[in-house]
Amino acid sequence: MSTTALSVADRLQAAGTANALELRGVSKLFGALAAISDVTLTVKPGERRAVLGSNGAGKTTLFNCITGDFLPTTGTIRLFGEDVTEFPAYERIRRGLRRTYQISLLFNELSVLDNIYLACRGVSRGRFSLLRPRANDALMNTAVDLATAVHLLDFKDTLVANLSYGQQRQLEIALALAGAPRFVLFDEPAAGLSPSERSELIEILNNLPEHIGYIIIEHDMDVALRVSQSVTMMHNGLIFKEGSPLEIESDPEVQELYLGGGHE
Amino acid sequence: MADPAENRTVADSSGPLAQRGGGVHTPRENDLGVYGWVSRVPASYVVFVFVLLLLPAVSSSFVLSQIFSWGLILGMIALSLMFLGGYGGMVSLSQMSVAGMAGYMLAILGSSAITDISIGWPWWLAVPVAIIIATVFCTLTGLLAVRTEGIYTIMITLAIAAAFFYFTRQNYVLFNGFSGFNGLAPPQLFGINWNNAIPFYYLTLFWAASAYCAVLYVSRAPFGLALQGVRDNSRRMAALGFNVTAHRVAAFTFAGVIAAVGGILLVWLNGQISPGTIAINPAIDILIIAIVGGLRRPIGPFVGALIYVILRTFSLDILTSMGLAGERFQLLIGLGFLVIVYWSPDGVLGLWDRWRDRVKSRDPWQRSTGRSIDGDDPS
Numbered sequence: 018m019s020t021t022a023l024s025v026a027d028r029l030q031a032a033g034t035a036n037a038l039e040l041r042g043v044s045k046l047f048g049a050l051a052a053i054s055d056v057t058l059t060v061k062p063g064e065r066r067a068v069l070g071s072n073g074a075g076k077t078t079l080f081n082c083i084t085g086d087f088l089p090t091t092g093t094i095r096l097f098g099e100d101v102t103e104f105p106a107y108e109r110i111r112r113g114l115r116r117t118y119q120i121s122l123l124f125n126e127l128s129v130l131d132n133i134y135l136a137c138r139g140v141s142r143g144r145f146s147l148l149r150p151r152a153n154d155a156l157m158n159t160a161v162d163l164a165t166a167v168h169l170l171d172f173k174d175t176l177v178a179n180l181s182y183g184q185q186r187q188l189e190i191a192l193a194l195a196g197a198p199r200f201v202l203f204d205e206p207a208a209g210l211s212p213s214e215r216s217e218l219i220e221i222l223n224n225l226p227e228h229i230g231y232i233i234i235e236h237d238m239d240v241a242l243r244v245s246q247s248v249t250m251m252h253n254g255l256i257f258k259e260g261s262p263l264e265i266e267s268d269p270e271v272q273e274l275y276l277g278g279g280h281e
Numbered sequence: 282m283a284d285p286a287e288n289r290t291v292a293d294s295s296g297p298l299a300q301r302g303g304g305v306h307t308p309r310e311n312d313l314g315v316y317g318w319v320s321r322v323p324a325s326y327v328v329f330v331f332v333l334l335l336l337p338a339v340s341s342s343f344v345l346s347q348i349f350s351w352g353l354i355l356g357m358i359a360l361s362l363m364f365l366g367g368y369g370g371m372v373s374l375s376q377m378s379v380a381g382m383a384g385y386m387l388a389i390l391g392s393s394a395i396t397d398i399s400i401g402w403p404w405w406l407a408v409p410v411a412i413i414i415a416t417v418f419c420t421l422t423g424l425l426a427v428r429t430e431g432i433y434t435i436m437i438t439l440a441i442a443a444a445f446f447y448f449t450r451q452n453y454v455l456f457n458g459f460s461g462f463n464g465l466a467p468p469q470l471f472g473i474n475w476n477n478a479i480p481f482y483y484l485t486l487f488w489a490a491s492a493y494c495a496v497l498y499v500s501r502a503p504f505g506l507a508l509q510g511v512r513d514n515s516r517r518m519a520a521l522g523f524n525v526t527a528h529r530v531a532a533f534t535f536a537g538v539i540a541a542v543g544g545i546l547l548v549w550l551n552g553q554i555s556p557g558t559i560a561i562n563p564a565i566d567i568l569i570i571a572i573v574g575g576l577r578r579p580i581g582p583f584v585g586a587l588i589y590v591i592l593r594t595f596s597l598d599i600l601t602s603m604g605l606a607g608e609r610f611q612l613l614i615g616l617g618f619l620v621i622v623y624w625s626p627d628g629v630l631g632l633w634d635r636w637r638d639r640v641k642s643r644d645p646w647q648r649s650t651g652r653s654i655d656g657d658d659p660s
Contacts, residue, residue, distance in 0.1 A: 086519075107519050135506055135507060138503045144523060145527075148502055149501050149502045
């Protein structure tokens with residue numbers, strides 16, 4: 018790439034430091050099976066992106082590579098300009114990345130508030146503190162605020178194992194919003210929710226502070242297109258199409274994939 | 282509705298400043314908190330504490346040292362296993378080795394009847410150094426063990442326990458081989474002979490109660506909560522910014538301190554330490570104690586230890602009175618273990634919880650405890 022005719026912004030773009038998230042040629046092989054192959058993706062700070070695709074398209078594998086649950090076989094991942102490809106998951110989280118899980122991964126033997134408190138503690142100092150939080154502990158107050166935000170305040174002392182499915186999904190979101198998130202990966206947050214819970218979810222997502230960007234995996238086109246500014250379509254581990262929600266919705270190939278069989 | 286709360290959340294936790302603000306000490310609230318805490322202690326607990334304190338007045342010195350002191354010491358060592366297993370989900374069979382390491386180090390660094398080996402440091406130097414060495418030993422065990430999960434953690438810690446046992450038995454230069462060390466005794470201090478049954482009982486009671494309170498306290502502190510998070514879901518903990526491996530190793534360090542203190546008290550009680558103290562059988566006994574008592578709460582190991590010690594002390598008499606060989610006391614312990622594990626996978630504590638819940642559910646004025654009953658309620 019020539020450097021002479023480029024503005025500073027373009028150069029930052031080229032260096033990958035202007036993006037919240039930048040994937041270059043990321044592949045993940047399980048044995049001979051390529052779950053994702055050669056995925057190149059850039060997301061700007063504050064951008065909200067939906068990732069669509071049928072089951073097995075590689076969406077969750079993509080998330081697992083971004084958060085560091087597994088290392089990609091090839092390629093590099095940059096988070097806010099920093100190469101985090103070799104970083105363990107917790108180092109990426111401490112840099113502002115968050116995620117929710119498709120199947121809720123919560124701490125069933127702890128209360129709702131303790132779950133959120135742990136999420137707040139994980140991205141601040143004192144993770145090894147042997148002292149109990151005081152009555153007016155700032156992080157505990159934050160945890161209460163987050164419980165309020167996801168409408169779980171009335172259940173704050175309930176053990177997570179005793180929550181309903183929808184409430185567990187809401188708690189998933191609260192955990193991902195703890196600390197100062199800069200970029201969030203939502204893995205099918207609406208799966209299994211009732212229509213009213215869905216509209217609550219849309220409200221929560223649309224009311225997130227503007228600087229928080231996210232990628233959302235969602236099967237429900239109705240939800241996905243209402244909470245995102247851009248859409249990436251995945252198919253068989255490859256990026257199939259990128260565009261605005263409107264373009265994707267009206268794209269005949271996407272319609273073919275989503276409505277008419279979808280198998281090659 | 283979500284908007285203002287969200288924004289505040291993000292601002293509140295945006296860095297160390299917010300945290301420092303939260304750490305500001307407000308004496309008034311804190312004092313109220315302590316008062317509130319004291320007034321909430323149930324009467325049954327107060328009675329229990331008084332019983333423990335007044336035991337020396339009613340029991341013989343044999344019962345005091347061979348039942349209660351011994352039970353409290355084994356309870357402490359099992360408590361270190363309960364902390365790892367109950368809160369951390371890691372079952373370690375090497376906690377008795379950690380206690381033994383502390384005991385051996387005390388014998389080597391302090392004074393014993395084996396004057397060729399013992400260096401003869403004063404107790405105030407030998408005891409802390411012995412505890413530190415044993416804690417480091419436990420941490421190193423943790424470093425090896427936390428790379429694995431479940432049955433493999435048990436196997437690695439069992440291997441370490443076995444290796445340490447055979448090493449002490451074969452090494453005569455440092456560990457004095459098969460016969461080990463004798464002539465070990467707690468120091469004279471404040472004009473009290475701590476070797477006597479009553480002072481020694483209070484000494485063990487103090488340290489056992491301290492260990493119990495420490496575990497109870499830490500279980501609700503960030504470190505303990507995070508450990509329970511690791512137990513429930515280690516993958517999610519990593520996705521919340523926790524270094525799961527470091528947390529597990531730190532849990533071994535914490536448990537190591539408790540086991541080491543128990544080990545010091547154990548050699549003082551027995552007056553000796555030899556490879557038999559830390560053999561595979563005692564290591565497994567600690568696991569049995571913790572499981573029989575219950576791994577869910579820190580009182581469990583002490584309940585288990587008391588049952589174990591009573592069985593161990595009196596089963597010989599019971600068996601001989603029934604015309605059986607007295608050395609078959611392990612049979613009784615084994616049967617007791619089978620019965621308890623069969624009826625209540627979460628130990629005696631589980632039985633107690635279910636009994637209490639049933640009594641409460643009969644009484645319409647008592648509200649439910651809100652605790653989840655994960656065992657099957659036969660009623």
